[in-house]
Amino acid sequence: MNAGALPPTNPSTCVDDVYQRCRDLGMRLSRQRRMVLDLLWVEKSHLSARDIFEKLNNLGRNIGHTSVYQNLEALQTAGVIECLDRASGRLYGYRSDPHSHLTCSQSGAIQDLDVELPRELLDQIERRTGFAIETYTLNLTGRRRSCIPAPTQDWRIRSSIGTFDACPAQTREFAAAAVCRTAAARWPHPPAQGSGGAVHRR
Numbered sequence: 782m783n784a785g786a787l788p789p790t791n792p793s794t795c796v797d798d799v800y801q802r803c804r805d806l807g808m809r810l811s812r813q814r815r816m817v818l819d820l821l822w823v824e825k826s827h828l829s830a831r832d833i834f835e836k837l838n839n840l841g842r843n844i845g846h847t848s849v850y851q852n853l854e855a856l857q858t859a860g861v862i863e864c865l866d867r868a869s870g871r872l873y874g875y876r877s878d879p880h881s882h883l884t885c886s887q888s889g890a891i892q893d894l895d896v897e898l899p900r901e902l903l904d905q906i907e908r909r910t911g912f913a914i915e916t917y918t919l920n921l922t923g924r925r926r927s928c929i930p931a932p933t934q935d936w937r938i939r940s941s942i943g944t945f946d947a948c949p950a951q952t953r954e955f956a957a958a959a960v961c962r963t964a965a966a967r968w969p970h971p972p973a974q975g976s977g978g979a980v981h982r983r
């Protein structure tokens with residue numbers, strides 16, 4: 782596949798698929814557990830246990846904080862939902878398939894991203910390390926324009942070889958191109974720790 786091409790999106794396309802997956806795993810689908818799953822699928826973002834507790838209670842759902850937390854932990858342990866460990870605490874998301882993330886350095890907002898590295902780059906990494914790569918995720922940091930005074934919600938990402946603007950429909954493609962080119966440009970020199978895409982300040 783060419784650089785920047787997108788892999789298939791989440792194979793689970795609706796919350797009913799997730800219900801079935803829980804049943805297949807022998808998990809009990811209590812009312813509270815369905816509430817948590819439903820909310821994650823409606824929100825389609827990355828939320829803390831407290832966020833989820835507050836949103837459910839604001840919707841009039843009667844559920845305790847402990848129940849929210851226990852269900853989230855059971856679901857993420859079973860691999861039904863994702864869990865991100867951040868400095869501010871754990872965040873939970875509806876997707877369970879491997880995917881990458883864009884994090885806004887201004888607001889901390891996190892957006893899912895599907896990106897596939899070029900096969901030739903993966904081959905180089907495998908030859909250099911002796912690893913057979915099975916899966917990978919990328920964490921990109923940038924600044925979303927909606928988080929600063931600006932008219933659009935585009936992302937602006939600066940790599941080591943240039944700056945990339947992306948319109949909403951092309952955001953994922955441009956981000957993929959940016960990270961692929963950055964990685965290719967740096968390889969085989971090991972990247973400095975924490976030197977991913979940098980924020981471009983105008």
Ligand SMILES: [Zn+2]
Nearest residue numbers: 863874876893
């Ligand atoms: Zn995610």
